[in-house]
Each structure stands twice: as structure tokens, then as C-alpha cells.
Amino acid sequence: MTVYTIKDISEMFHLPASTLRYYEDMNILTNIRRTASGQRIYEAKHVHRLRTICCLKRTGLSIAKLQAFFTYEEREPEHIDDILNLLTEQQQHITEQLIQFRKDLAHVNRKLHYYGDIKAALTSGKALPRWSNYRDKQF
Amino acid sequence: MTVYTIKDISEMFHLPASTLRYYEDMNILTNIRRTASGQRIYEAKHVHRLRTICCLKRTGLSIAKLQAFFTYEEREPEHIDDILNLLTEQQQHITEQLIQFRKDLAHVNRKLHYYGDIKAALTSGKALPRWSNYRDKQF
DNA sequence: TGTTGACTTCAAGTATACTTGAAGTGGTAT
DNA sequence: ATACCACTTCAAGTATACTTGAAGTCAACA
Numbered sequence: 001m002t003v004y005t006i007k008d009i010s011e012m013f014h015l016p017a018s019t020l021r022y023y024e025d026m027n028i029l030t031n032i033r034r035t036a037s038g039q040r041i042y043e044a045k046h047v048h049r050l051r052t053i054c055c056l057k058r059t060g061l062s063i064a065k066l067q068a069f070f071t072y073e074e075r076e077p078e079h080i081d082d083i084l085n086l087l088t089e090q091q092q093h094i095t096e097q098l099i100q101f102r103k104d105l106a107h108v109n110r111k112l113h114y115y116g117d118i119k120a121a122l123t124s125g126k127a128l129p130r131w132s133n134y135r136d137k138q139f
Numbered sequence: 140m141t142v143y144t145i146k147d148i149s150e151m152f153h154l155p156a157s158t159l160r161y162y163e164d165m166n167i168l169t170n171i172r173r174t175a176s177g178q179r180i181y182e183a184k185h186v187h188r189l190r191t192i193c194c195l196k197r198t199g200l201s202i203a204k205l206q207a208f209f210t211y212e213e214r215e216p217e218h219i220d221d222i223l224n225l226l227t228e229q230q231q232h233i234t235e236q237l238i239q240f241r242k243d244l245a246h247v248n249r250k251l252h253y254y255g256d257i258k259a260a261l262t263s264g265k266a267l268p269r270w271s272n273y274r275d276k277q278f
Numbered sequence: 279t280g281t282t283g284a285c286t287t288c289a290a291g292t293a294t295a296c297t298t299g300a301a302g303t304g305g306t307a308t
Numbered sequence: 309a310t311a312c313c314a315c316t317t318c319a320a321g322t323a324t325a326c327t328t329g330a331a332g333t334c335a336a337c338a
Contacts, residue, residue, distance in 0.1 A: 006315080017315090018297055026295095037304050038316055052250075055243045063295070080258045087251045094244045098237065104194045105233045111191075112226045119219045145285080156285090157327055165325095176334050177286055202325070 004042040013050055028053060028066045059094045109139040143181040152189055167192060167205045198233045248278040 010017045020040075023029040029049060033041040049070075056066060069086055072079035117129040149156045159179075162168040168188060172180040188209075195205060208225055211218035256268040 016297080019295090021317090022296060034316095035304095039304090039314090040316090052246070055246045059240065059243050059247075076254075076257070077261050080254060080261065083254050084251070084258065087247055087254065091244065091247050091251060094240055094247060098240050098244065101198065101233055101237050101240065104198045105230065105237065107191070107194045108198075108226055108230050108233060112223070112230060115215075115219060115222050115226065118215070119223065122216050122219065155327080158325090160287090161326060173286095174334095178284090178334090179286090 001043055004047070006040045006042070009042050009046065009050070012047070013054060015050075023050075023053065026063050026067060028063065028070055030070070056090065059090065059097065061090060106138060110134045110137060113137070113139050140182060143186070145179045145181070148181050148185065148189070151186070152193060154189075162189075162192065165202050165206060167202065167209055169209070195229065198229065198236065200229060245277060249273045249276060252276070252278050 004012070006017045006020055009015075009020055020029065024032060024040075029046060032046065033043075035041060053066060056069070057063075061069075065086065069083070072082045072086070076083065111134075114129060114131060114134045120126075121128045143151070145156045145159055148154075148159055159168065163171060163179075168185060171185065172182075174180060192205060195208070196202075200208075204225065208222070211221045211225070215222065250273075253268060253270060253273045259265075260267045
């Protein structure tokens with residue numbers, strides 16, 4: 001089994017070591033062995049766990065819900081429905097965010113074209129564009 | 140010109156009135172008129188501003204950067220490049236988040252299939268699935 | 279006329295997610 | 309040997325984004 005130091009994991013996930021210790025305190029990253037002198041020894045399961053933590057956190061899950069999720073995972077099968085409910089909610093949530101983000105990207109693109117044209121008009125001295133011509137466009 | 144009360148705006152954007160007052164304090168929602176008795180009068184420009192605030196906040200912009208953005212907008216044209224830089228960064232950021240969210244959705248979908256199959260195996264008494272069979276699948 | 283309800287201001291409080299500081303230990307370089 | 313550096317624990321501090329509470333004002337209805 002390959003093992004990792006806290007520095008390895010910190011670099012692998014672009015997370016400060018303090019955050020990894022914090023996740024451990026919060027019981028969302030568990031069963032981390034120590035060397036004789038007390039240094040953390042991470043294993044493949046922690047890498048997998050962290051991938052899930054990052055995935056769920058990024059998409060909006062709180063630490064509290066992560067605690068619940070991993071508690072369910074450890075006490076499966078009694079909590080299989082809790083797991084499925086949490087994952088289904090999250091799936092829904094990510095799907096909604098994807099739809100919203102596409103709209104938000106379109107909004108930013110419109111603004112970008114508008115202000116880009118304003119800059120062009122300013123440097124060329126031509127007439128300034130009007131926002132009403134950008135409002136409903138897709139770029 | 141159509142005008143709106145704080146309650147109208149609160150319902151329109153699903154934001155508590157306290158948050159609208161906070162945005163005003165933070166100077167990202169400005170020039171709000173008052174009635175003789177001091178009640179806020181919102182106009183179309185505030186609705187547009189709030190659409191932008193919600194779009195940028197949702198996609199990760201902080202209040203501090205929103206302050207900067209609207210300050211630039213008010214002092215255009217000196218800040219046209221600052222506006223374009225901020226919008227370009229945000230465009231990039233949303234694009235990256237879209238890519239990541241699609242991966243995160245795939246991850247959640249894999250977990251969902253895995254635990255769904257675990258539930259089926261538990262109720263039918265058949266052999267439990269192994270995660271290795273789900274790791275690289277697309278659902 | 280009074281009292282209810284919805285607004286107002288302003289200061290202080292809260293939730294979440296870390297981050298930092300102090301004090302200590304152990305392994306390695308000079 | 310000793311100095312240094314990276315790690316350790318544990319408690320306290322911080323950043324961000326609101327939220328809440330107290331005290332007051334106004335309009336409208338019984």
C-alpha cells in the first residue's frame with residue numbers, strides 16, 4: 001500500500017495542511033494512522049475520500065452534511081436510503097446549478113461584448129453602444 | 140416609471156429584506172429613493188443591478204469585488220479596462236466551474252448508481268456490487 | 279383615538295469554514 | 309551536541325456574509 005504524508009496530500013489537493021487537520025477534527029476524514037512520532041500517514045482510501053469531499057463541497061454541500069454522509073456510509077446498510085436521498089438531492093442541485101451557470105455565463109458574455117464595444121467606441125470616437133441592443137443576445 | 144417596495148424586491152429575488160438593506164450598506168445597491176416617511180423606493184435600474192449582483196455572487200464573486208465592479212461602472216470610461224478585466228476573469232471562472240461541475244455530476248451519478256445497486260442487492264439478497272466496476276463509468 | 283403592522287436606523291450578534299499562534303517533539307544537517 | 313525544520317496538539321482568532329434586536333416612526337383600520 002502506498003502511503004502519503006500530510007504534505008503530499010496538501011499538494012495533491014491544493015489544500016493547506018491546516019484544512020486537512022480541520023477535516024480530521026470534523027470527522028469527515030477519519031482513521032488516519034500515525035508514525036511513532038505522531039505524524040499523519042494517509043492511504044489510498046483517504047485520497048478517495050478527499051475526492052468525494054472536494055466534489056461535494058465544491059457543489060455546495062456543508063461540512064455538517066458531509067459528516068452526515070460519511071456517517072451513513074460507515075453504517076450502511078441501515079442508512080442506504082439516507083445515502084440515496086442525499087446523493088439524489090445533490091444530483092438535482094448540481095443539475096440546477098449547471099443550468100443557472102450557463103445563464104450566468106451568457107449574462108457575463110453580454111456584458112463583456114457591451115463593454116468591449118464601449119471601449120472600441122471610446123478609442124475610435126464613434127457613438128457609444130446601447131445596452132438594449134445586448135440585453136437579449138446570445139454570444 | 141414602475142417602482143417597487145422592499146417587499147416586492149424581496150419576493151422577486153427571493154432575498155430577505157435584511158439582505159437588500161445590507162447590499163445598500165455595502166454600496167453595491169445605490170441611489171435608492173425614500174418616501175416622505177423613509178420607506179425605500181426601488182426602480183427598474185435596481186432590478187437590473189440585482190440581476191447582475193445575483194449572477195456574479197452565485198458564480199463566486201465576493202461583495203468586495205462587487206463593490207469594485209460597480210465603482211468602475213459608475214466611473215467609466217476611466218475604468219473600462221478594469222471592467223473588462225473583471226468580466227474576463229469571471230467568464231473564465233464560470234467556464235472552469237462548468238467543466239468541474241460536469242465532472243462532479245458524473246461523480247455523484249456513479250455513486251448514485253453504486254448505492255442504488257447496493258440497495259437492490261440488499262433487498263434481493265444477491266451479491267453486493269464492487270466500487271471498482273463504477274469508478275470509470277459514465278452514466 | 280389608539281393600536282396594529284410594516285417599515286426605518288444602527289449596533290451587535292451569528293454561522294460557516296477555516297487559520298493562526300503558542301508550546302512541544304522528533305529526525306536530520308553541521 | 310546543537311540548531312533547525314517540519315511536524316504535532318489545542319485553543320483562540322479571523323473572514324465573509326449576512327441576521328437579529330432594540331428603539332423609533334408612520335399609515336391605516338377598528
